[in-house]
Amino acid sequence: MLTKELAIYDIEGSQIKPDRLTQKKHERYVAYAEQMLRLYRDGIGKTRHELHSAIRQVFINEPDCSPQRIDAFCKLLDEDRICKFDTDRHGNAAALRCKIFGLAAGYHPLVQYKDRLFEHCEMEVKQTIAQKLGRPDWSEIEVELFADVFEFNRLKSFAGYDSAEALLSRYNVAQVQASLFNAKKIVLWARSDFQRIVTHAKLAHLLHEITPPPDNETNGEYKIVLDGPASVLRETRRYGVNLARFLPALLSCRDWRMTAEVKIQRIPRPFWLQLSSDSGLRSEMTPLEEFDSKVEKGFAMKWGQDKREGWSMKRAGGILQRKQTAFVPDFVFQHDDGRKVFLEIVGFWTPEYLRAKIEKLKLFDDEHIILAVAESVGEKLPTMSQEVILYKSALKLKDVLAALARESLRSAS
Amino acid sequence: MEAVPNNQALRFDKGTLLLESQPPPGLASYFKWDQRAEAWRCDALHYPEVEYALKETCPDYSVPIPHGIKVNWPCANLPPLRVDQESALQAWMKTRRGVLVMPTGTGKTEVALHIMHRLPVFTLVVSPVRDLMYQWHQRIQERLGYNAGIIGDNTFNKQPVSVTTYDSACIHMQNFGAEFELLIFDECHHLPGQVRSDAARMSVAPYRLGLTATPERSDGREAALDSLIGPIVFRYPLSEAKGRILADYEVKRLPVYLTPDEQAKYDRCSGVIRHFMSEQRKTHPNYSFVELRKEYAKSPEARQVLQAFYTKESIEDRAHEKMRVLEDLFRLHQGQRILVFTKTNMMAREVSARFLIPSLLHHCRKRERKDILDGFRNNRYAAIVANQVLDEGVDLPEAKVAVVLGGLASVKQAKQRLGRILRKRGEETAVLYEVVCNDTKEVERSRQRRRSDAYQGTRHLRH
Numbered sequence: 001m002l003t004k005e006l007a008i009y010d011i012e013g014s015q016i017k018p019d020r021l022t023q024k025k026h027e028r029y030v031a032y033a034e035q036m037l038r039l040y041r042d043g044i045g046k047t048r049h050e051l052h053s054a055i056r057q058v059f060i061n062e063p064d065c066s067p068q069r070i071d072a073f074c075k076l077l078d079e080d081r082i083c084k085f086d087t088d089r090h091g092n093a094a095a096l097r098c099k100i101f102g103l104a105a106g107y108h109p110l111v112q113y114k115d116r117l118f119e120h121c122e123m124e125v126k127q128t129i130a131q132k133l134g135r136p137d138w139s140e141i142e143v144e145l146f147a148d149v150f151e152f153n154r155l156k157s158f159a160g161y162d163s164a165e166a167l168l169s170r171y172n173v174a175q176v177q178a179s180l181f182n183a184k185k186i187v188l189w190a191r192s193d194f195q196r197i198v199t200h201a202k203l204a205h206l207l208h209e210i211t212p213p214p215d216n217e218t219n220g221e222y223k224i225v226l227d228g229p230a231s232v233l234r235e236t237r238r239y240g241v242n243l244a245r246f247l248p249a250l251l252s253c254r255d256w257r258m259t260a261e262v263k264i265q266r267i268p269r270p271f272w273l274q275l276s277s278d279s280g281l282r283s284e285m286t287p288l289e290e291f292d293s294k295v296e297k298g299f300a301m302k303w304g305q306d307k308r309e310g311w312s313m314k315r316a317g318g319i320l321q322r323k324q325t326a327f328v329p330d331f332v333f334q335h336d337d338g339r340k341v342f343l344e345i346v347g348f349w350t351p352e353y354l355r356a357k358i359e360k361l362k363l364f365d366d367e368h369i370i371l372a373v374a375e376s377v378g379e380k381l382p383t384m385s386q387e388v389i390l391y392k393s394a395l396k397l398k399d400v401l402a403a404l405a406r407e408s409l410r411s412a413s
Numbered sequence: 414m415e416a417v418p419n420n421q422a423l424r425f426d427k428g429t430l431l432l433e434s435q436p437p438p439g440l441a442s443y444f445k446w447d448q449r450a451e452a453w454r455c456d457a458l459h460y461p462e463v464e465y466a467l468k469e470t471c472p473d474y475s476v477p478i479p480h481g482i483k484v485n486w487p488c489a490n491l492p493p494l495r496v497d498q499e500s501a502l503q504a505w506m507k508t509r510r511g512v513l514v515m516p517t518g519t520g521k522t523e524v525a526l527h528i529m530h531r532l533p534v535f536t537l538v539v540s541p542v543r544d545l546m547y548q549w550h551q552r553i554q555e556r557l558g559y560n561a562g563i564i565g566d567n568t569f570n571k572q573p574v575s576v577t578t579y580d581s582a583c584i585h586m587q588n589f590g591a592e593f594e595l596l597i598f599d600e601c602h603h604l605p606g607q608v609r610s611d612a613a614r615m616s617v618a619p620y621r622l623g624l625t626a627t628p629e630r631s632d633g634r635e636a637a638l639d640s641l642i643g644p645i646v647f648r649y650p651l652s653e654a655k656g657r658i659l660a661d662y663e664v665k666r667l668p669v670y671l672t673p674d675e676q677a678k679y680d681r682c683s684g685v686i687r688h689f690m691s692e693q694r695k696t697h698p699n700y701s702f703v704e705l706r707k708e709y710a711k712s713p714e715a716r717q718v719l720q721a722f723y724t725k726e727s728i729e730d731r732a733h734e735k736m737r738v739l740e741d742l743f744r745l746h747q748g749q750r751i752l753v754f755t756k757t758n759m760m761a762r763e764v765s766a767r768f769l770i771p772s773l774l775h776h777c778r779k780r781e782r783k784d785i786l787d788g789f790r791n792n793r794y795a796a797i798v799a800n801q802v803l804d805e806g807v808d809l810p811e812a813k814v815a816v817v818l819g820g821l822a823s824v825k826q827a828k829q830r831l832g833r834i835l836r837k838r839g840e841e842t843a844v845l846y847e848v849v850c851n852d853t854k855e856v857e858r859s860r861q862r863r864r865s866d867a868y869q870g871t872r873h874l875r876h
Contacts, residue, residue: 063713094781097771101794104769108795109743118744122767129769146762149776209449229427229587230611232447232454238583238608323451 001244006072007178016262016271018175019069021168032058033164040077040158048078048085049151072178076170077158084156088148096144103129169282173251176281177244179273183260184235185227186243190256194222195328197256200249201226202324204242210326212319222319237263251283295345295374296330299395309401310336318342322363329369339408341368343400349373351382358384368410370403423467425478428587428615429454430463437466457590458641460617478591478617484533484573487558491527498524501647505622506531510643512601512623519649521624522549525597526556528622529574534594538576539612541603547779549576549599566779579603582612590616598623598642602630605637613641663844668851669734679728682721689718729850730756735818736767738848742816743768743796750789750812753798756819764798764818773799816846 008019021029035058043051052074059065077083088094104110107120114121126138135141146152161167180186190197194210201208206226213220226246228239243260250256257276264271275281296315303313311333318332320342329342346357354373361369372389373381381390387407389399423432432453436444440463443455455463460478494502501513501524509532515521529536538549543566553561553574562572565581571589596616598604601623604613613621623642628635638645671679693700702722708715743751755761758774765772771785771794788794789812 061713067716091778091780094778098781098784101769101771102788105788105794108768108770109740109747110768111740111744112737118747125769142766145766149758149762149774207449229429229447229450229454230456230615232445232449233429233456236608236611238611324449 002072002075002174002178004181006068008068009179014271016273018179020172029168030164033167037160043155045154047152047154082159085153086156087153093148173281177247180244180260181240182237183240183243183262186258186260188224188256188258189221191221192255193253197253198326201246204246206242210321248283248285251281252285295395302397320364325363333404341404341408343370345372347374368407370407425591428457428590430457437470440466456614457617458614461619479594489530490556502527504647509620511646512638512642514628514645514648516626522552535573535592536595537593538597539579539582540599541579546576546578579609579612583609586612586615593618595620601625602628604641605634610641666847667738669732669738670851672733675728679725682725685721686718730819731760732850735848746814749814751796752812752815754817755800758800761798761800770796770798773797813843818848
């Protein structure tokens with residue numbers, strides 16, 4: 001990720017627009033990106049200082065490029081996951097300095113011209129020290145003296161980006177992230193992928209507040225507010241880093257839009273950063289694997305559109321949430337007399353997974369929930385207090401109807 | 414350290430407190446209802462009050478956050494305090510929350526170590542930079558025989574008594590804010606930043622000690638220290654300290670001139686800037702650097718102008734003549750410890766490579782720092798060079814000569830830098846040399862610096 005200082009953005013009214021390189025407006029940048037990647041690929045053994053100076057040269061005649069943008073490119077090229085520098089982890093430079101300053105201490109001060117009082121001439125002393133270290137040339141030592149300093153680290157390897165476009169695309173995402181560092185919260189609207197979005201938000205240590213769509217709205221939007229624990233006490237930017245970290249995961253999800261409230265230094269009024277799954281930003285993150293939904297689909301087809309024994313069925317039709325646990329069971333059944341039962345299908349499972357699931361369901365023990373669990377050859381089903389349907393390859397209508405009748409009449413605790 | 418059980422009515426959650434029941438009357442304003450957790454939330458900072466109130470209303474209530482386990486100091490090697498230090502300690506012990514304002518060199522670390530000795534609880538010492546963090550580690554080792562944990566500088570070793578930096582404390586306090594009972598904020602004027610305050614807000618610690626020579630901040634946020642640490646309980650004015658505990662000092666300004674080459678380049682840059690500005694002002698009479706900075710992304714010309722500006726700064730910073738003057742000062746003060754301050758890392762490394770004296774910079778790791786500081790202390794090294802790293806509090810005993818090669822004009826920095834060389838030892842007078850380029854902006858900065866009250870009443874010798 002970039003640092004706060006490298007965030008470039010335009011302000012339009014109360015909107016904040018992170019810097020974005022596009023095919024149309026920044027055609028020349030594809031060639032620049034290629035040059036930059038080449039410089040790094042051919043730059044093994046060079047210092048960061050040399051590499052960054054070379055990158056600066058790439059843009060020397062480009063009218064539309066701020067120094068910040070160049071610094072941002074340098075930062076992205078230097079990113080740990082694609083690039084290794086020799087940071088002198090074993091402390092060779094420090095040891096060398098220690099040795100040399102120790103040797104030189106007896107000659108202090110090193111003067112340019114000797115006189116009777118001060119007889120240690122800079123060049124002579126340095127040559128003497130080089131000899132003592134068994135090195136022919138002082139200038140060679142001087143190069144190594146600060147090899148552990150960030151700017152003087154040497155490039156060891158560069159995996160790079162797949163293409164010039166990949167670098168430019170990474171740049172665009174990184175600029176949005178950099179603006180998010182100053183965000184107080186994100187408000188999101190999502191549909192089918194909302195559970196995945198919430199999962200990713202949790203992984204980024206964010207807290208969520210979910211408002212489901214109104215009951216009568218089919219395919220309505222879930223509203224998700226993301227920020228952190230202290231956000232309820234005061235406006236704080238301390239979770240901006242988490243929000244920025246969450247962004248690539250969000251970009252791998254479908255059908256959402258978001259607004260982030262961003263604070264700009266020394267300006268009291270709030271600014272808004274808007275983005276959606278149609279913004280054209282790409283994430284290098286592969287989407288979370290699709291759940292196996294063959295059983296779900298098959299069952300939905302079998303049930304069809306009609307009511308059965310007074311029950312109507314809806315897929316993923318309701319959200320259950322308690323504190324920071326939210327989940328949407330696969331099916332919700334509503335009886336004409338008002339009874340409501342949820343059905344959750346568990347395909348592949350391990351005892352640990354099942355136990356965690358049951359633990360989660362305990363939070364909702366005032367709701368009617370049925371579990372449909374695939375029969376497993378290897379594992380024995382743990383004992384559960386829930387209504388459970390075992391199935392082999394497909395879920396049978398009569399099993400579900402029987403379970404619905406039993407569960408809906410159980411008095412909820 | 415054990416995790417706090419989370420099935421309690423009041424619990425620590427990521428730097429805040431969560432209360433399942435109704436907040437105690439009188440403290441309701443601290444709390445906000447948090448739908449997401451289905452509980453009342455408030456800053457961990459309020460823990461002592463909240464805990465007290467809950468105990469009052471509900472006698473069998475007991476939630477020990479923190480747990481109240483005592484620390485055993487392996488040894489106590491504490492020299493007795495001076496009278497003034499003793500009164501600082503007494504003042505703080507009355508409330509166990511508050512700030513001691515004591516100038517550099519009056520031994521505020523000693524006072525803090527005595528406090529730690531009297532109050533042996535789980536303690537976290539927070540300092541602004543890594544150097545100071547290591548220094549605290551060393552002092553705790555020497556005085557109390559305790560090997561404190563280190564949190565920061567790519568290390569995470571948490572112990573019942575630990576040292577850390579503001580940046581690390583701000584990040585991690587949400588995780589371990591329930592574990593420490595005493596927080597010590599060294600150079601605590603660094604605390605009241607918008608995000609940094611979390612280092613104090615996200616902790617339940619009932620005991621809090623702030624140490625500073627200069628509580629004033631240019632943004633006026635020092636008032637926040639009151640709620641984050643406590644009120645100022647002791648103040649030691651610099652004027653009282655001067656000449657009594659601190660040595661007398663004088664400031665000498667040494668002007669240097671640019672070499673003909675440097676001057677020519679400098680003038681060329683000035684020309685570029687002047688020309689551009691006067692052109693702009695024909696159409697925009699109020700055109701300034703603020704506008705220029707806005708334009709530089711879009712205009713190569715504006716970028717050149719800004720580059721010229723940076724080049725000028727760099728010429729000033731690294732003027733060749735400064736090395737010659739420095740050589741003269743080394744000759745003049747042969748046999749005395751000399752501290753050299755530079756404005757940039759680049760210049761510090763240049764000085765270091767030219768004179769082969771150690772440079773104390775950000776990249777120096779623990780062992781090298783120790784070698785440099787110890788070597789300077791026991792006269793193995795006659796001189797060392799540093800940039801702003803050494804601005805604050807880093808212990809460099811009894812240096813009598815300091816040289817500043819350019820620097821920024823701020824009241825705090827001037828005080829801190831002076832404090833560094835003012836340690837009382839014999840009747841020798843300390844000298845601070847400022848080496849500045851003549852006919853450049855550095856001269857103006859030097860004037861500003863001398864206006865600050867730390868310099869008032871000092872002798873200025875013109876050369």
